[in-house]
Amino acid sequence: MSTKIASFRVADGDALPIPETVEHREDPAGLFSASVGSDTRVKPCYTEGWILNPSESTHCLASYGIDYGHVTISETPQGETEYALNPLEYAYPDSLNGIISSVIDRVRAEHLERRLDLDRDSVMGVARGILTEMGDDIEKECREGSDLDRLIDDICAVVYRHSVGAGIFEILLSDPHIEDVFLDAPCDKNRIYVTVNGVKGVNSNIRCRTNVMLERKEVSSLINMLRRSSGLRYCQSNPVLETDMPGFDARATIIGYPMSPLGDALAIRKHSTRPWTLSRLIYNGTLDPETAGILSFLVNNRCTFLICGPRGAGKSSFLSALMFEFDKEQRILTIEDTLELPGEVMRKLGYKVQTILVDDRIDQNQVSRSEEALRVSLRMGESAIVLGEVRGDEARTLYQSMRVGKAGSSILGTIHGDSAESVFKRVVSDMGVSPESFLATDVIITLGTVKDKNSQRLIRRIEEFVCVNDVPGSFSCISDTQLLMNSPTIKRMMSSSQMGREKLRNEICARS
Numbered sequence: 001m002s003t004k005i006a007s008f009r010v011a012d013g014d015a016l017p018i019p020e021t022v023e024h025r026e027d028p029a030g031l032f033s034a035s036v037g038s039d040t041r042v043k044p045c046y047t048e049g050w051i052l053n054p055s056e057s058t059h060c061l062a063s064y065g066i067d068y069g070h071v072t073i074s075e076t077p078q079g080e081t082e083y084a085l086n087p088l089e090y091a092y093p094d095s096l097n098g099i100i101s102s103v104i105d106r107v108r109a110e111h112l113e114r115r116l117d118l119d120r121d122s123v124m125g126v127a128r129g130i131l132t133e134m135g136d137d138i139e140k141e142c143r144e145g146s147d148l149d150r151l152i153d154d155i156c157a158v159v160y161r162h163s164v165g166a167g168i169f170e171i172l173l174s175d176p177h178i179e180d181v182f183l184d185a186p187c188d189k190n191r192i193y194v195t196v197n198g199v200k201g202v203n204s205n206i207r208c209r210t211n212v213m214l215e216r217k218e219v220s221s222l223i224n225m226l227r228r229s230s231g232l233r234y235c236q237s238n239p240v241l242e243t244d245m246p247g248f249d250a251r252a253t254i255i256g257y258p259m260s261p262l263g264d265a266l267a268i269r270k271h272s273t274r275p276w277t278l279s280r281l282i283y284n285g286t287l288d289p290e291t292a293g294i295l296s297f298l299v300n301n302r303c304t305f306l307i308c309g310p311r312g313a314g315k316s317s318f319l320s321a322l323m324f325e326f327d328k329e330q331r332i333l334t335i336e337d338t339l340e341l342p343g344e345v346m347r348k349l350g351y352k353v354q355t356i357l358v359d360d361r362i363d364q365n366q367v368s369r370s371e372e373a374l375r376v377s378l379r380m381g382e383s384a385i386v387l388g389e390v391r392g393d394e395a396r397t398l399y400q401s402m403r404v405g406k407a408g409s410s411i412l413g414t415i416h417g418d419s420a421e422s423v424f425k426r427v428v429s430d431m432g433v434s435p436e437s438f439l440a441t442d443v444i445i446t447l448g449t450v451k452d453k454n455s456q457r458l459i460r461r462i463e464e465f466v467c468v469n470d471v472p473g474s475f476s477c478i479s480d481t482q483l484l485m486n487s488p489t490i491k492r493m494m495s496s497s498q499m500g501r502e503k504l505r506n507e508i509c510a511r512s
Helices: 031-036 094-114 119-135 136-142 148-161 168-173 216-230 277-286 288-298 316-325 343-348 366-378 394-404 420-431 481-485 488-496 499-511
Strands: 006-007 042-043 048-054 059-066 067-076 083-086 176-185 190-199 206-213 240-245 250-255 265-270 305-310 331-336 352-357 384-387 411-415 441-453 459-468 475-477
Touching: 031 190, 048 083, 094 119, 094 136, 119 136, 119 148, 136 148, 148 168, 168 176, 168 190, 168 265, 206 216, 216 240, 216 250, 240 366, 265 459, 277 316, 277 499, 288 411, 288 481, 288 499, 305 316, 305 420, 316 411, 316 441, 343 352, 420 441, 420 459, 481 488, 481 499, 488 499
Parallel strands: 083 206, 305 411, 305 441, 331 352, 331 384, 384 411
Antiparallel strands: 006 042, 042 048, 048 206, 059 067, 067 083, 176 190, 176 265, 190 206, 206 459, 240 250, 250 265, 441 459, 459 475
16 A cells, blocks of 8 residues: 555656556665656555656746645746646655555445445545544554644545545646646646646746646546536547536546547646636736726627637636626626636626526537527527627627617627637638628727746737727727727717717726
8 A cells, every 4th residue: 555656767748658666665765766866756556646756947936835735836957847746645654645545445335335425525524434433543644743633634635536536636726826737648648737827927827747647547537527427428439528527617628539549638727716807907917907997988888899819818717807897787698618707706796697508418519509599698688698709600690689789788709810800701701790790899809928028928918909990891999098089989889878078088087
């Protein structure tokens, strides 16, 4: 039941197969570790996730604790950024890990015998009962002055993680700085990679390699957990699994053979646990107060927005921030295939939000499901409509409704594109919306990522902020109040409201 330590060598970005595994019980002088140096990976006997010794660091960017361990982010001599994870259980002595392994075995045996529920509370409750019986053994593992109750709580969490939970993925997803987790096929030959934000600058976006490598069994355990919780199929005839991860505020996408010839690969996108607002985006450096004031004013006056940009530019976060600018009296309908928008948080704050979820558990293909959801939303009364992503045929339904006034209020949505011009071409040419119907769009915002000159970190910001002119395919910049005052958008607002230019200007200034 001891901790396994294996020697191996890692080329740049590649891990070679592991030679013979060594059972390591006692190495008081550290002779074994010293002989292999950095070419060492470790894991407790009950897991299938290996922790590599961190690379030699040239510069430490951050070091902090998380719920289940400690993290150090640093730059390597090769110029890569490395995310070094040190999980709690990987630092336990072999004797304690032996106890944990026996508890995991007993929990599994009791599940098979009594058909226990697999939720966290049930599993941890059974583990706690077993640990209470082993109180003397646990107490021996406590250092003088340490907290026995805290140790038992930690062990119960470890038992859940490595029996029916998400294993080492749970530890990674507990880090509030992580936004994405990636693992390429073959999963047992590659490190896990992560994207972190808010390290050395609140708006920095860093792609890091980790010191974590997994065996196939660990990835298979995660897949089985997701299949069990979602009820979705995953096999050779259906080699894609997309589902939310219950309890983690995250969305997982897994592809397998034959779509991925080398086996299972996965990507996990974490949702922000703290809702994005315009104020938070100002603090983050994505926009300035004047731009935020203009956006707040336009949302409040029922303008139609399309937010575009590449993957990872922050489109969903920006869309979420705009939603908070609606009046609380405004009914909001959200249509999304991944629960990323802050509907639950807004409902707790008194907003009227109805969520329509479109996923694989509903019959029909993705486009048909999205179009039907939009048709349903248009029949649910006067509401602002928020589309998680504008994809295809549903765009024609959307624009037809806007042109004849069925939509009734604001429309907000994200769409793939790198400029207002590219969005226009995609909507008109690819989605079949007429150029005249496209004029129902009021505002297009393009988000992008740029490299900071000093730190070389990726910074998210607004690249383009325009309104749609009266001529299809032409746009006017409205990035400041003066430009907005001379735009067709303001002229349309003035014709439908009782406010003059000075009053509009004062309201935008107050919001800023």
